[in-house]
Amino acid sequence: MEKAISKKVYVWQMPVRLYHWVNALVVVTLAVTGYLIGKPPALTSGSEASFGYWFGTVRFVHFVAAFVFFFNFLFRIYWGFVGNKHADWKNFIPYKKEQWKEIFQVLKIDILQVSNVKLKSVGHNSMAGFTYFLTFLAFLFQSITGFGMYSAMSDAFLPNLFSWIVPLMGGDFAVRQWHHVMMWFFVIFAIIHVYLVFYHDYVEGRGTISSMAGGWKFIEKE
Amino acid sequence: MEQKPLTIYENMQLRGYSRRDFLKFASWLAAFIGIEASGVGNIVRAMENKPRLPVVWFHFQECTCCSESFIRSSHPIVSDIILDKISLDYTETLQAAAGKQAEEALNETMKKYRGEYLMLVEGSIPTDDDGIYCCIGGRSALDIVKEAASGAKAIVAWGSCASNGCIQSSKPNPTGATPIHKIISGVPIINVPGCPPIGEVMAGTIVHLLAFDRIPQLDGLGRPKAFYSRRVHDTCYRRPNYDAGLFVESFDDENAKRGYCLYKMGCRGPVTYNSCGVIKWNNGVSYPIQSGHGCIGCSEANFWDNGPFYQHLASFPGFGIETTADTIGVVVGAATVAGIAAHAVSTNIKKCKMINQAINDTNSSTEKEEVKK
Numbered sequence: 001m002e003k004a005i006s007k008k009v010y011v012w013q014m015p016v017r018l019y020h021w022v023n024a025l026v027v028v029t030l031a032v033t034g035y036l037i038g039k040p041p042a043l044t045s046g047s048e049a050s051f052g053y054w055f056g057t058v059r060f061v062h063f064v065a066a067f068v069f070f071f072n073f074l075f076r077i078y079w080g081f082v083g084n085k086h087a088d089w090k091n092f093i094p095y096k097k098e099q100w101k102e103i104f105q106v107l108k109i110d111i112l113q114v115s116n117v118k119l120k121s122v123g124h125n126s127m128a129g130f131t132y133f134l135t136f137l138a139f140l141f142q143s144i145t146g147f148g149m150y151s152a153m154s155d156a157f158l159p160n161l162f163s164w165i166v167p168l169m170g171g172d173f174a175v176r177q178w179h180h181v182m183m184w185f186f187v188i189f190a191i192i193h194v195y196l197v198f199y200h201d202y203v204e205g206r207g208t209i210s211s212m213a214g215g216w217k218f219i220e221k222e
Numbered sequence: 223m224e225q226k227p228l229t230i231y232e233n234m235q236l237r238g239y240s241r242r243d244f245l246k247f248a249s250w251l252a253a254f255i256g257i258e259a260s261g262v263g264n265i266v267r268a269m270e271n272k273p274r275l276p277v278v279w280f281h282f283q284e285c286t287c288c289s290e291s292f293i294r295s296s297h298p299i300v301s302d303i304i305l306d307k308i309s310l311d312y313t314e315t316l317q318a319a320a321g322k323q324a325e326e327a328l329n330e331t332m333k334k335y336r337g338e339y340l341m342l343v344e345g346s347i348p349t350d351d352d353g354i355y356c357c358i359g360g361r362s363a364l365d366i367v368k369e370a371a372s373g374a375k376a377i378v379a380w381g382s383c384a385s386n387g388c389i390q391s392s393k394p395n396p397t398g399a400t401p402i403h404k405i406i407s408g409v410p411i412i413n414v415p416g417c418p419p420i421g422e423v424m425a426g427t428i429v430h431l432l433a434f435d436r437i438p439q440l441d442g443l444g445r446p447k448a449f450y451s452r453r454v455h456d457t458c459y460r461r462p463n464y465d466a467g468l469f470v471e472s473f474d475d476e477n478a479k480r481g482y483c484l485y486k487m488g489c490r491g492p493v494t495y496n497s498c499g500v501i502k503w504n505n506g507v508s509y510p511i512q513s514g515h516g517c518i519g520c521s522e523a524n525f526w527d528n529g530p531f532y533q534h535l536a537s538f539p540g541f542g543i544e545t546t547a548d549t550i551g552v553v554v555g556a557a558t559v560a561g562i563a564a565h566a567v568s569t570n571i572k573k574c575k576m577i578n579q580a581i582n583d584t585n586s587s588t589e590k591e592e593v594k595k
């Protein structure tokens with residue numbers, strides 16, 4: 001076992017961290033409220049409609065969270081162009097040979113559980129970056145289908161930018177169905193994501209978990 | 223002998239309708255088309271002055287429920303005048319002529335009024351195997367539609383068959399049934415979906431064309447906005463129950479009796495664009511939701527394939543009838559958690575070994591150092 005002496009690096013800037021936690025909060029909110037919208041429990045029975053509005057409230061929360069989610073997402077894209085090198089959009093798309101090399105290294109660490117390689121990247125490793133790219137595509141899909149559905153009940157400008165998805169997918173039913181299916185992507189993603197963060201922190205000892213709070217990681221001195 | 227064709231009003235007079243009947247009819251129509259009261263005059267003037275618009279009405283892969291709905295449209299003048307007397311030059315189900323005579327009538331209209339006649343189509347068009355699955359007078363529906371469309375001023379696709387394929391085009395679509403707008407281009411097409419469409423909606427669409435000589439405002443799917451811009455859900459009288467989270471849990475429960483929302487019984491109101499909640503059916507008597515059954519979304523494309531009707535989400539193809547996305551999601555989620563658990567255990571075993579080894583290493587090196595001393 002090599003004896004590593006750590007060096008502190010500032011990786012996640014404040015806006016990135018803020019984005020991350022806002023996103024975590026609203027995605028959980030969206031998944032929970034979305035699930036309730038798809039499968040409302042039989043909460044109140046024997047009551048009159050004029051006494052309650054809980055389902056309307058659940059939908060309202062979904063929509064508010066949706067708007068926050070959408071603008072937060074746009075903000076992150078913007079930050080991918082103006083933020084530091086760890087936040088740069090280029091980290092998310094494996095277009096260089098090195099990135100593919102690192103993807104295989106990460107797979108080795110994660111699946112074969114050999115951790116003798118030290119990853120070159122300090123921010124997202126290439127595998128994580130690529131996964132987040134897929135996640136961004138899922139964000140985009142949820143936003144388009146969500147606002148597409150929303151446009152039926154709104155004359156506002158923003159939702160109606162997405163109304164084209166409804167005829168494209170063959171009707172609201174299909175849009176709703178796929179919007180619902182995609183929720184599961186987020187659930188599965190969240191499970192794996194949280195686990196892998198702990199795992200990498202555990203085997204690499206670089207402070208992956210706390211980095212999203214304070215921004216600093218600890219890497220080995222050469 | 224060429225004589226000036228009669229106007230709608232003149233035809234009505236011949237049928238014995240009074241001026242009063244005529245004006246009432248005009249305001250009834252205005253209400254349905256959704257124009258304000260001041261627009262009634264335009265309709266009156268149009269019907270007084272415009273000569274009849276020649277109309278041909280085709281029947282292909284269909285069940286004639288659209289025609290049935292149309293002739294039951296609540297105003298007698300609609301069926302009496304528009305359909306029976308004034309305009310219809312060709313329609314297989316209602317015309318007196320048959321065989322050769324009927325085909326001649328059609329040909330004559332198409333020749334004489336080229337570019338002027340209105341073409342109404344009920345039914346989808348089979349396109350597989352050269353369209354042999356629907357032939358009339360020895361010609362395929364595909365041929366007939368293409369020829370007729372080339373001289374039509376506008377096409378109205380009646381019902382879900384003609385506007386989105388309906389049951390004939392549901393999986394596996396053995397005849398290659400295709401809606402009109404996927405076959406014809408270059409002619410304005412108005413889709414009036416529904417299985418069947420509401421009679422008043424059909425009448426409203428036709429009269430708009432007859433009276434204004436203009437295509438009504440259409441939405442992204444080619445449907446008249448006046449009738450299809452809102453979802454059944456948006457005009458549903460059970461909507462307060464939806465917002466309050468009061469749902470029917472099974473068709474024979476107390477909640478069903480109370481008239482709670484049918485969302486959990488698979489109601490397609492939230493994803494269906496139609497006027498059922500407003501115009502209703504059978505002269506405004508009722509509509510499915512009012513009768514205690516969820517909307518099945520009959521005016522939406524693929525509604526047969528989006529089943530089962532009594533489930534909120536469709537089943538997943540290849541996973542059995544009752545499997546929705548949630549069931550699959552739960553299984554995948556559980557598998558993920560199990561995988562992670564296994565992974566975590568093996569990580570720990572490895573890590574323990576590593577730690578032990580590291581401790582041993584340091585121990586042995588200190589021992590060595592001690593020995594050196």
Ligand code: HEM
Nearest residue numbers: 027030031034035037038066142143146147149150180183
């Ligand atoms: C992480 C992102 C999101 C998730 C996981 C999510 C999840 C869901 C789920 C599961 C449903 C229920 C579908 C059903 O079975 O009926 C739903 C409904 C809906 N979502 Fe989302 N959603 C997300 C983002 C959005 C966004 C960005 C919008 C944009 C406005 C949106 C708008 C809607 C709308 C309009 C409905 C239909 C609600 C109704 O009409 O009652 N969603 N969502």
Ligand code: SF4
Nearest residue numbers: 455458483484489491
């Ligand atoms: S019964 Fe159907 S259309 Fe009516 S409020 Fe409930 S879900 Fe909407």
